[in-house]
Amino acid sequence: xxxxxxxxxxxxxxxxxxxxxxxxxxxxxxxxxxxxxxxxxxxxxxxxxxxxxxxxxxxxxxxxxxxxxxxxxxxxxxxxxxxxxxxxxxxxxxxxxxxxxxxxxxxxxxxxxxxxxxxxxxxxxxxxxxxxxxxxxxxxxxxxxxxxxxxxxxxxxxxxxxxxxxxxxxxxxxxxxxxxxxxxxxxxxxxxxxxxxxxxxxxxxxxxxxxxxxxxxxxxxxxxxxxxxxxxxxxxxxxxxxxxxxxxxxxxxxxxxxxxxxxxxxxxxxxxxxxxxxxxxxxxxxxxxxxxxxxxxxxxxxxxxxxxxxxxxxxxxxxxxxxxxxxxxxxxxxxxxxxxxxxxxxxxxxxxxxxxxxxxxxxxxxxxxxxxxxxxxxx
Amino acid sequence: xxxxxxxxxxxxxxxxxxxxxxxxxxxxxxxxxxxxxxxxxxxxxxxxxxxxxxxxxxxxxxxxxxxxxxxxxxxxxxxxxxxxxxxxxxxxxxxxxxxxxxxxxxxxxxxxxxxxxxxxxxxxxxxxxxxxxxxxxxxxxxxxxxxxxxxxxxxxxxxxxxxxxxxxxxxxxxxxxxxxxxxxxxxxxxxxxxxxxxxxxxxxxxxxxxxxxxxxxxxxxxxxxxxxxxxxxxxxxxxxxxxxxxxxxxxxxxxxxxxxxxxxxxxxxxxxxxxxxxxxxxxxxxxxxxxxxxxxxxxxxxxxxxxxxxxxxxxxxxxxxxxxxxxxxxxxxxxxxxxxxxxxxxxxxxxxxxxxxxxxxxxxxxxxxxxxxxxxxx
Numbered sequence: 039x040x041x042x043x044x045x046x047x048x049x050x051x052x053x054x055x056x057x058x059x060x061x062x063x064x065x066x067x068x069x070x071x072x073x074x075x076x077x078x079x080x081x082x083x084x085x086x087x088x089x090x091x092x093x094x095x096x097x098x099x100x101x102x103x104x105x106x107x108x109x110x111x112x113x114x115x116x117x118x119x120x121x122x123x124x125x126x127x128x129x130x131x132x133x134x135x136x137x138x139x140x141x142x143x144x145x146x147x148x149x150x151x152x153x154x155x156x157x158x159x160x161x162x163x164x165x166x167x168x169x170x171x172x173x174x175x176x177x178x179x180x181x182x183x184x185x186x187x188x189x190x191x192x193x194x195x196x197x198x199x200x201x202x203x204x205x206x207x208x209x210x211x212x213x214x215x216x217x218x219x220x221x222x223x224x225x226x227x228x229x230x231x232x233x234x235x236x237x238x239x240x241x242x243x244x245x246x247x248x249x250x251x252x253x254x255x256x257x258x259x260x261x262x263x264x265x266x267x268x269x270x271x272x273x274x275x276x277x278x279x280x281x282x283x284x285x286x287x288x289x290x291x292x293x294x295x296x297x298x299x300x301x302x303x304x305x306x307x308x309x310x311x312x313x314x315x316x317x318x319x320x321x322x323x324x325x326x327x328x329x330x331x332x333x334x335x336x337x338x339x340x341x342x343x344x345x346x347x348x349x350x351x352x353x354x355x356x357x358x359x360x361x362x363x364x365x366x367x368x369x370x371x372x373x374x375x376x377x378x379x380x381x382x383x384x385x386x387x388x389x390x391x392x393x394x395x396x397x398x399x400x401x402x403x404x405x406x407x408x409x410x411x412x413x414x415x416x417x
Numbered sequence: 418x419x420x421x422x423x424x425x426x427x428x429x430x431x432x433x434x435x436x437x438x439x440x441x442x443x444x445x446x447x448x449x450x451x452x453x454x455x456x457x458x459x460x461x462x463x464x465x466x467x468x469x470x471x472x473x474x475x476x477x478x479x480x481x482x483x484x485x486x487x488x489x490x491x492x493x494x495x496x497x498x499x500x501x502x503x504x505x506x507x508x509x510x511x512x513x514x515x516x517x518x519x520x521x522x523x524x525x526x527x528x529x530x531x532x533x534x535x536x537x538x539x540x541x542x543x544x545x546x547x548x549x550x551x552x553x554x555x556x557x558x559x560x561x562x563x564x565x566x567x568x569x570x571x572x573x574x575x576x577x578x579x580x581x582x583x584x585x586x587x588x589x590x591x592x593x594x595x596x597x598x599x600x601x602x603x604x605x606x607x608x609x610x611x612x613x614x615x616x617x618x619x620x621x622x623x624x625x626x627x628x629x630x631x632x633x634x635x636x637x638x639x640x641x642x643x644x645x646x647x648x649x650x651x652x653x654x655x656x657x658x659x660x661x662x663x664x665x666x667x668x669x670x671x672x673x674x675x676x677x678x679x680x681x682x683x684x685x686x687x688x689x690x691x692x693x694x695x696x697x698x699x700x701x702x703x704x705x706x707x708x709x710x711x712x713x714x715x716x717x718x719x720x721x722x723x724x725x726x727x728x729x730x731x732x733x734x735x736x737x738x739x740x741x742x743x744x745x746x747x748x749x750x751x752x753x754x755x756x757x758x759x760x761x762x763x764x765x766x767x768x769x770x771x772x773x774x775x776x777x778x779x780x781x782x783x784x785x786x787x788x789x790x791x792x793x794x795x
Contacts, residue, residue, distance in 0.1 A: 344499045345546050348439075348465065365502070407546070414542050 041351045041396045043305075045389025046185055046213060046329060051279070052238035052390065058282040059240060059275045070272050071262060080274050087281025091245060094284035095230065096221035103246045103254070103264045104277050108212040109136035110257065111231035111246035114268075115208045116140035116179060118255035119149065125176040126150045130162055131372040132189075133181050137210055141179070150174075158374045159321035160189035164196045171205055178207045183214035186369040186385055187320035188329025190218060194225050201226040206252065212236055212244075216287045217298065217326045228252045234276065238390060239283030243276030294390075299327035301388045301397055306330055308401030313408050319370060319383055333375070333383045334404075337411045342384060345407045351400050354385040439463040439549040440597065443536050444491065444498070446483030449555030449600055451490040451619045452612045456599040457553055458494050465547060466491040466498040469535055471507040472630035486619050493617065501543060503535060510534055512630055516643040519636070519669035520650075522692030523768025523795060526584075526737070527628060532556075533587040541592060551595030556581045559601035559784045560593055569593035571720050572784030573774070576604040583737050586772045586790035587718050601784075640669045652697030654681060657690065657706060665699050668692045674707060674764025691795070692767075708761035711744075714754045714771045717791035724748045724789075731788055732776040735762065736769050743776055754791060767795030 042050070062083060068076030070084055084104070092099040105111045117140050119127065129141050131153045145151045152170045156162055167178060178200055183190045193209060200207045208229040211220050216237030222230065229252065233244035248254045254267055261269030287294075309316050309332060319331040334342060339355035346353055366380035375383070388397075442454040444466040457464045468484045484500055491498035511527050511534075518525035540552045557579035559572040569590055573580050588596065600608055612620035631639050641648045647669050654663040663681040665671065670678070675689040679701060688707050691700040712735070717724070725748055732741040733756055742762045747755040756771060772790035779786070 340502060341543060341546055344501075344543075347499075348497060348547055410548075411546050414546050 039350055041400050043386045043388060043392065043400060044352045044354045046188070046236070046385060046387035047354055048235045048241065049238055049389040050391060051240055052283060052286060054286060055239055055279045055282045059279040062275045062278045066274060070274060083274060083278050084272055087277045090281035090285045090288075094220075094288045095215075095247060096223035097247050098250070101247045101249055103248065103267050104272065104280070105244050105246055105268060106242050106273070107235070107244035108210060108231040108233040111244060112136040112210055113140050114246055114255070114257040115177070115229045115231070116144060117257070118253070119144060119176055120147060121255045122176060122253070124148050125174045126152065126172045128152045128154060128167065128170045128175055128178040130180055131155050132160065132184055132369045133179070134185055134210060134212070137179055137181065156372055159324075160184060160187045160319070160369070160373050161321050161324060162191050162196070164192055164199050167196050168199050168203070171203065175205055178205055179210070180207070181210045181213075182220070183211075183218055183326050184320070184369060185213045186367055187331045187373075188213070188326035188387070189320040190214065190324045190326060192324070193227070197225045197227045213326065216291070217295065217328050219291065222247065234280035234283055237283045237287055240276050240279040243273055243280045245280070295327045298388050301392055301394070302328055302330050304394065305386060305388070305397050305401065308398065309404060312401050312405040319373065319375065328388045330386045331370075331383060332386065333379055334408050335382060337382055337408055339382055339384045341411055342407060345411065346403065349403055349407070351403055354387070355383070439465060439547060441465050441467055441540060441544045441547065441549045441552045443540055443552060443554045444468050444487040445555070446486035446619065447555065447625065448609060448612050448617070448619045448622050449557075451487070451555070451617045452608050452615075453553055453555040453599040454490065454496065455494055455612070455615050455617060457597070458496060464494070464496040465549065466496050467540065467543065468498070468500050469540070470500050470502045470504055471531070471535065472504070472512065486622070489618050501540070503539060506539070507531070507535065513643060516640045516647070518768050519640045520644060520647055520694065522668050522694035524672045524766040525768045526770055528584045529587060529770055532584045537588060537592045537596065541595060544595065551597060553597035553599055555600055556585065556598050557600055558582045558585055558598050560596060560598060561783055568721050571787040574598070574601045574784060579605050582787050583734055583770065583772050586720070586770065586787055588720070589718070590722055593720070637667075637670045650697055652699070654679060654699045654701055657700065657702045662701060668694060668697060668699055671699050673766040704763075707763045709758070709765040710761055711755060711757040712765045712771060713794045714756055714791040715752065715794050717752045717754050717789055719789035720787055730776050731773040732785070733758070734772045734774065735765050735793065741774060746773060752791070765793060767793050769793050
């Protein structure tokens with residue numbers, strides 16, 4: 039009965055993933071560090087998953103370090119800079135908090151941070167990134183596809199330019215993976231973070247990819263796991279699920295991108311026709327195929343989100359804090375939207391399981407509820 | 418509506434009765450609103466819990482912990498729950514006004530505006546959008562309807578110790594028609610017992626007594642944070658004859674009737690009689706000068722919608738914990754009322770609300786009726 043249009047927050051776990059994880063939980067209970075058959079069986083599952091993840095990312099398996107998700111991987115890369123002494127970090131003003139907050143922490147520890155601003159379409163230019171570099175720049179850390187707007191940065195050009203200048207690049211590919219081609223054989227980034235649950239895998243599982251030879255500082259000490267980079271007995275089922283989800287991406291990406299774009303475009307056309315006074319946020323040409331960030335003029339996004347939820351449709355508004363109170367999105371503000379415009383904007387993201395009928399039903403509901411909110415008075 | 422219809426289908430009971438009406442419950446995370454929500458679910462309403470995020474996170478009643486408590490209760494009750502963010506409106510309409518009132522030499526009571534604007538105007542608007550039949554709260558008060566006139570009446574609750582009608586006198590007929598006070602017939606002890614019986618996590622949560630955005634009770638500090646110039650506006654303490662008795666650091670630190678913290682020595686006990694914002698003077702005098710024969714009350718709102726045509730008798734409550742004093746009300750033009758007390762009343766503070774109750778009560782069993790109220794002028 040529910041219509042789930044918040045696939046950028048998380049997307050349902052695919053049946054194939056559930057099956058692989060269930061089978062692992064049931065049959066493969068060994069500790070991967072043990073020297074017996076049960077341990078070997080568990081270790082084999084992890085290594086098979088590592089191969090699947092690496093293949094999906096165009097990486098070598100030896101570059102993949104499993105973590106509890108992208109936030110951990112982002113923290114590991116940024117906070118690792120503390121081990122290297124003072125210097126300069128380049129990032130953008132539309133990063134996920136798991137990059138922005140470590141960057142702010144580095145800043146208070148004496149590191150200098152340049153946050154390159156996006157333009158009004160939410161885009162960065164490679165030239166602006168290169169212009170921000172200094173002789174002591176230790177790292178550039180950028181989000182590939184923005185979680186709120188879906189805007190995709192020109193990462194190939196940025197990565198090539200940085201590689202030729204000998205500056206390390208960390209890419210947060212959390213939203214990109216599964217919806218956009220992520221191929222490290224073409225994009226020479228040094229580090230890449232991603233999370234399983236954005237692509238049909240389980241929550242609490244993800245990885246950091248670090249090319250051979252790039253420095254890596256252990257975030258969790260105390261064990262031989264993940265080549266001593268991340269101590270602690272592995273989340274075997276979570277890793278298996280991640281591997282299975284990546285294998286599905288390898289098989290389905292081209293098809294998924296077409297289907298998501300079809301649904302998303304139908305949704306946008308419906309909103310334009312049946313709701314009216316709507317405006318798209320972010321570059322239409324450089325955007326994930328599944329994401330739509332829309333300003334509904336004269337409505338408060340928070341109220342619209344709640345009214346939609348009561349009628350069975352799930353979407354997202356700004357950044358919800360722990361209690362669920364919503365503050366205006368820093369990403370939209372960075373693109374020059376006023377606080378009112380940012381408050382009137384919702385993120386709608388499609389994914390596996392969404393069909394045409396749901397899109398049409400959602401459009402009708404948007405029409406009814408937005409009209410009701412606009413009638414009730416100024417937002 | 419293809420999406421709405423299934424939702425309504427689900428809400429039908431087995432006999433095919435119509436969907437239960439939706440209702441919003443303002444949930445603060447305290448025991449009262451938790452039980453209010455629980456009682457409504459028992460009556461087969463489709464209850465939607467809403468916590469209003471009003472002041473910054475550090476404050477007492479609107480803190481994230483309280484929102485989490487409310488969310489947990491909502492989860493236990495199996496109802497939808499949302500946080501409604503009104504922080505900028507609250508800053509503008511309540512906190513800033515609170516500071517300005519102190520600077521003007523008055524003693525504000527922010528809970529009245531908060532209740533009227535936030536728990537009713539704003540939540541009522543959200544209820545309309547949610548197509549809910551109204552808003553329920555955990556206030557201790559009762560609403561009845563006069564069969565003859567069809568008018569809604571606001572009445573004191575059964576538990577007079579917890580009576581909150583003083584804060585609710587600004588509700589109008591349209592709001593009262595869509596407002597529900599499920600605790601009106603219960604005592605606080607009964608509320609706690611029932612909450613315990615239902616296993617609500619907030620059953621034994623301590624009471625919040627202070628103004629929510631003044632956590633330690635140090636309102637002067639709050640005023641100075643919002644209006645830093647307040648701290649630079651010291652002045653004289655004078656007696657009724659204009660004789661200078663001492664100096665003070667700012668009139669926002671004083672309230673009519675205050676005896677302590679004047680920092681002057683005198684053979685007789687001195688009280689703050691009056692605050693003169695323009696002259697920045699705190700006027701002090703003996704207790705005898707504290708008594709007022711009457712008061713002028715402005716911006717008067719009448720629950721019935723219109724003022725009485727001639728003077729009426731009423732019991733007038735001049736602050737939250739005041740027992741009320743018998744008086745005659747003389748309606749004047751421009752929503753003003755001249756109150757003449759039968760006996761002089763002490764510490765009538767400009768900025769506080771004067772709330773009028775029917776006297777003598779015509780139907781005391783159902784709770785004394787609120788006639789209306791307004792703001793005491795200085």
